[in-house]
Amino acid sequence: xxxxxxxxxxxxxxxxxxxxxxxxxxxxxxxxxxxxxxxxxxxxxxxxxxxxxxxxxxxxxxxxxxxxxxxxxxxxxxxxxxxxxxxxxxxxxxxxxxxxxxxxxxxxxxxxxxxxxxxxxxxxxxxxxxxxxxxxxxxxxxxxxxxxxxxxxxxxxxxxxxxxxxxxxxxxxxxxxxxxxxxxxxxxxxxxxxxxxxxxxxxxxxxxxxxxxxxxxxxxxxxxxxxxxxxxxxxxxxxxxxxxxxxxxxxxxxxxxxxxxxxxxxxxxxxxxxxxxxxxxxxxx
Amino acid sequence: xxxxxxxxxxxxxxxxxxxxxxxxxxxxxxxxxxxxxxxxxxxxxxxxxxxxxxxxxxxxxxxxxxxxxxxxxxxxxxxxxxxxxxxxxxxxxxxxxxxxxxxxxxxxxxxxxxxxxxxxxxxxxxxxxxxxxxxxxxxxxxxxxxxxxxxxxxxxxxxxxxxxxxxxxxxxxxxxxxxxxxxxxxxxxxxxxxxxxxxxxxxxxxxxxxxxxxxxxxxxxxxxxxxxxxxxxxxxxxxxxxxxxxxxxxxxxxxxxxxxxxxxxxxxxxxxxxxxxxxxxxxxxxxxxxxxxxxxxxxxxxxxxxxxxxxx
Numbered sequence: 001x002x003x004x005x006x007x008x009x010x011x012x013x014x015x016x017x018x019x020x021x022x023x024x025x026x027x028x029x030x031x032x033x034x035x036x037x038x039x040x041x042x043x044x045x046x047x048x049x050x051x052x053x054x055x056x057x058x059x060x061x062x063x064x065x066x067x068x069x070x071x072x073x074x075x076x077x078x079x080x081x082x083x084x085x086x087x088x089x090x091x092x093x094x095x096x097x098x099x100x101x102x103x104x105x106x107x108x109x110x111x112x113x114x115x116x117x118x119x120x121x122x123x124x125x126x127x128x129x130x131x132x133x134x135x136x137x138x139x140x141x142x143x144x145x146x147x148x149x150x151x152x153x154x155x156x157x158x159x160x161x162x163x164x165x166x167x168x169x170x171x172x173x174x175x176x177x178x179x180x181x182x183x184x185x186x187x188x189x190x191x192x193x194x195x196x197x198x199x200x201x202x203x204x205x206x207x208x209x210x211x212x213x214x215x216x217x218x219x220x221x222x223x224x225x226x227x228x229x230x231x232x233x234x235x236x237x238x239x240x241x242x243x244x245x246x247x248x249x250x251x252x253x254x255x256x257x258x259x260x261x262x263x264x265x266x267x268x269x270x271x272x273x274x275x276x277x278x279x280x281x282x283x284x285x
Numbered sequence: 286x287x288x289x290x291x292x293x294x295x296x297x298x299x300x301x302x303x304x305x306x307x308x309x310x311x312x313x314x315x316x317x318x319x320x321x322x323x324x325x326x327x328x329x330x331x332x333x334x335x336x337x338x339x340x341x342x343x344x345x346x347x348x349x350x351x352x353x354x355x356x357x358x359x360x361x362x363x364x365x366x367x368x369x370x371x372x373x374x375x376x377x378x379x380x381x382x383x384x385x386x387x388x389x390x391x392x393x394x395x396x397x398x399x400x401x402x403x404x405x406x407x408x409x410x411x412x413x414x415x416x417x418x419x420x421x422x423x424x425x426x427x428x429x430x431x432x433x434x435x436x437x438x439x440x441x442x443x444x445x446x447x448x449x450x451x452x453x454x455x456x457x458x459x460x461x462x463x464x465x466x467x468x469x470x471x472x473x474x475x476x477x478x479x480x481x482x483x484x485x486x487x488x489x490x491x492x493x494x495x496x497x498x499x500x501x502x503x504x505x506x507x508x509x510x511x512x513x514x515x516x517x518x519x520x521x522x523x524x525x526x527x528x529x530x531x532x533x534x535x536x537x538x539x540x541x542x543x544x545x546x547x548x549x550x551x552x553x554x555x556x557x558x559x560x561x562x563x564x565x566x567x568x569x570x571x572x573x574x575x576x577x578x579x580x581x582x583x584x585x586x587x588x589x590x591x592x593x594x595x596x597x
Binding site for chain 2: 062066108109110116117118120121124127128129130131132133134135136138139157158161162164165168169
């Protein structure tokens with residue numbers, strides 16, 4: 001079903017809210033990963049506020065769609081989306097990474113309502129998604145499994161073990177995103193461990209592949225709509241993104257992978273996210 | 286000592302899985318391309334729609350098992366013990382144990398029982414690794430019948446369980462009627478002079494040593510600790526108080542496994558002179574299972590030497 005312009009604009013506004021929440025909670029915690037959270041924000045927003053069938057009042061509803069943040073360090077974006085969807089109070093976001101809190105430094109399925117599987121050490125989320133997709137098919141549920149992968153974690157061999165398995169079992173209820181911000185912790189992906197030609201790799205593993213601008217809400221929603229119609233194979237959406245997207249001084253800066261803003265940086269970031277679109281930047285691919 | 290019958294415990298695993306498959310519609314089995322070896326092929330034949338062949342990719346297999354468990358399935362993930370506990374160790378620790386998912390890591394080729402295969406296939410550190418992981422239950426059945434019963438108990442136990450089976454045949458020491466409870470060790474022989482506390486295939490060795498010691502007038506108590514974790518503290522303390530001498534027997538390094546676990550219990554509750562039988566900080570090699578036990582000081586003769594040291 002085509003997605004209306006009204007919906008796209010709603011999602012764009014919602015993504016800005018999520019970005020503010022991310023900056024706020026990482027500032028409050030003085031710890032966390034802003035860069036990869038901001039790059040995945042538009043994808044996560046589209047899923048949680050348009051596509052996913054979940055019930056915040058019954059997080060364990062067996063027929064719900066599943067979400068896996070395989071790049072678990074970006075959990076501020078997930079926590080913000082869950083709180084905005086009503087899984088837990090928005091006020092709780094500032095307890096990120098604090099002792100006795102429910103919002104662990106990396107997602108914990110036993111502590112946080114709405115987290116379907118713990119993640120955080122890289123390379124495992126797609127495999128867990130294969131297991132969920134198999135289980136849901138066994139039960140005859142029409143539920144989907146969405147997995148957000150980092151680009152750096154594609155260095156892990158287990159990702160490709162999972163890719164093989166997903167194709168073998170023809171998991172058309174599994175949709176993966178690559179949050180391709182092109183930066184990993186030690187530098188550019190192309191320097192640390194080149195992953196190109198990335199789309200060819202997924203094609204070679206018998207996946208349906210898409211390549212989009214991961215900050216264009218229109219492209220995100222239209223592509224997910226298309227992927228939902230694919231039968232007989234899993235889909236991957238390679239989403240070109242910008243690490244730190246939305247906060248000009250965080251964009252494309254490795255340094256903002258895992259550090260918290262100080263007071264002055266926090267105020268600048270919040271002002272940028274309040275006042276309209278951030279400075280338009282050329283996308284690096 | 287002559288044993289009437291010896292059977293690899295992995296056979297019992299394969300057979301019990303099929304029986305459980307009829308009872309538990311949500312039981313699923315994952316396999317890493319060694320189903321004839323782990324014996325899961327039996328389940329695959331009976332329940333093809335619940336058998337997932339994952340290929341030679343154990344890390345992925347453990348995480349797929351975790352994902353299946355989140356949808357209410359009871360996954361048994363099978364491979365060799367070296368791969369299940371070492372290659373996929375982080376997956377098991379962080380995403381099965383920490384998450385307390387209902388996955389059973391059911392592994393063949395424990396200890397030096399894949400004798401001829403050599404070190405790559407002999408898991409001799411697995412128990413120590415699994416025992417340090419919080420929330421993990423660790424079970425090593427001693428024989429065919431114990432395996433049938435304990436695999437069944439594991440299937441009905443909520444939470445992660447590590448099960449270790451033998452590749453090579455090991456003596457049948459129990460009857461089919463014997464009952465087992467996870468966490469409750471079994472007193473197999475009573476005696477006052479020394480306690481032989483054993484696990485897995487080494488329980489038969491303890492029984493052999495018991496018989497030989499009896500011939501020398503030494504009455505040994507023999508205990509089967511089939512559940513390494515949670516360990517039966519009460520039984521261990523009771524036997525140590527009675528005999529004041531303890532020898533542990535494990536087909537594993539003497540570090541980290543049963544010997545360490547018993548020493549921890551006794552150190553806290555009843556300090557007792559001990560000897561530990563097992564691999565002494567060394568890897569084994571290829572060779573016939575019984576010959577390896579002899580060469581590496583894990584046979585009945587080695588147990589008797591240890592007992593004599595304690596008796597002096």
